[in-house]
Amino acid sequence: MIDNHTTSPPAGVNPSTPSIARVYDYLLGGRDNFAVDRQLAEQVLKVAPNARTTAQANRSFLVRATEAVVRAGIGQFIDLGIGIPTSPNVHEVAQRINPDARVAYVDNDPIVLVHARALLSRIRSDVITLKGGLRDPKEILDRPKLRAHIDFAQPTAFLLVAVLHLLTNEDRPERLMEAIRDRMAPGSYLILSHLWDDPDGVARAGAGEYAHHKASASVVPRTRGQIQLFFDGFELVEPGLVFLDQWRPTQSMINAGAVVDLAGVVVDRVEAVEVLIQQVIAQLLVAAMNFRLVVDAEEAE
Numbered sequence: 001m002i003d004n005h006t007t008s009p010p011a012g013v014n015p016s017t018p019s020i021a022r023v024y025d026y027l028l029g030g031r032d033n034f035a036v037d038r039q040l041a042e043q044v045l046k047v048a049p050n051a052r053t054t055a056q057a058n059r060s061f062l063v064r065a066t067e068a069v070v071r072a073g074i075g076q077f078i079d080l081g082i083g084i085p086t087s088p089n090v091h092e093v094a095q096r097i098n099p100d101a102r103v104a105y106v107d108n109d110p111i112v113l114v115h116a117r118a119l120l121s122r123i124r125s126d127v128i129t130l131k132g133g134l135r136d137p138k139e140i141l142d143r144p145k146l147r148a149h150i151d152f153a154q155p156t157a158f159l160l161v162a163v164l165h166l167l168t169n170e171d172r173p174e175r176l177m178e179a180i181r182d183r184m185a186p187g188s189y190l191i192l193s194h195l196w197d198d199p200d201g202v203a204r205a206g207a208g209e210y211a212h213h214k215a216s217a218s219v220v221p222r223t224r225g226q227i228q229l230f231f232d233g234f235e236l237v238e239p240g241l242v243f244l245d246q247w248r249p250t251q252s253m254i255n256a257g258a259v260v261d262l263a264g265v266v267v268d269r270v271e272a273v274e275v276l277i278q279q280v281i282a283q284l285l286v287a288a289m290n291f292r293l294v295v296d297a298e299e300a301e
């Protein structure tokens with residue numbers, strides 16, 4: 001585990017400001033975080049006790065959704081907001097099914113880039129890592145290095161997993177969606193998860209802790225209606241809006257059936273471009289309550 005007192009941080013890494021990527025790493029049981037990150041994560045867990053299972057379920061969704069789009073024939077991926085590498089990473093999942101799959105990883109956090117370059121892109125030519133911010137989507141999506149690696153004339157999967165809620169309304173997240181849509185060849189996919197503004201205010205309480213601790217980005221839970229606005233021009237595909245663990249669960253997940261705490265959506269663009277949307281619900285639910293809570297989620301604005 002990195003610690004302020006024992007290890008010098010990599011260049012550009014600020015150990016006194018909590019980083020979204022490092023807090024997430026801590027929640028996932030990783031070791032690449034500082035005391036400030038762990039303190040914030042523990043505060044978040046006090047007000048949103050399901051934050052850890054939510055993070056784990058989010059990773060599990062990322063794996064299942066990536067597998068689904070590779071099986072649908074996608075061979076190139078742009079992972080926007082990747083987090084500190086956590087195995088299996090997108091290229092590992094994709095290449096189990098299609099060994100020729102190519103991946104571009106993008107993030108703006110120096111510690112993510114240090115680890116991603118060391119672990120992912122330095123040792124292989126089918127993976128690149130780019131420093132880039134999602135507030136200026138055209139800059140990153142049109143960067144020559146990205147264009148040399150990913151052919152936008154071919155179907156591509158874009159991943160915005162647990163990252164869109166890190167853009168405030170002032171950051172104009174709809175511009176990012178538009179930039180992605182404009183670059184999608186027919187048959188492309190978007191895999192997305194988003195923190196849900198649950199009626200009990202659990203997600204908002206967690207977001208308040210990030211603000212209080214002056215984390216590297218704001219956390220903005222959104223209602224179902226607000227999230228759906230991002231997907232104008234797309235059409236839902238199966239299984240539609242469901243709790244995250246219900247998004248094409250594996251047999252073992254169905255059999256386990258104990259705790260379900262996230263929800264998901266699958267969307268299909270009218271012009272045959274498919275989108276997978278995942279909505280994160282910040283509540284700890286039991287399987288028996290799923291149906292009622294799905295209905296509640298659908299009734300939420």
Ligand SMILES: C[S@@+](CC[C@H](N)C(=O)[O-])C[C@H]1O[C@@H](n2cnc3c(N)ncnc32)[C@H](O)[C@@H]1O
Nearest residue numbers: 021024081082083107108109133134161162166
């Ligand atoms: C919660 S992590 C999610 C990681 C991964 N997508 C997953 O779901 O497991 C969010 C990541 O997005 C990155 N991020 C946040 N805001 C960003 C921005 N404006 N531009 C680029 N990356 C950003 C953070 O550095 C972090 O690595």
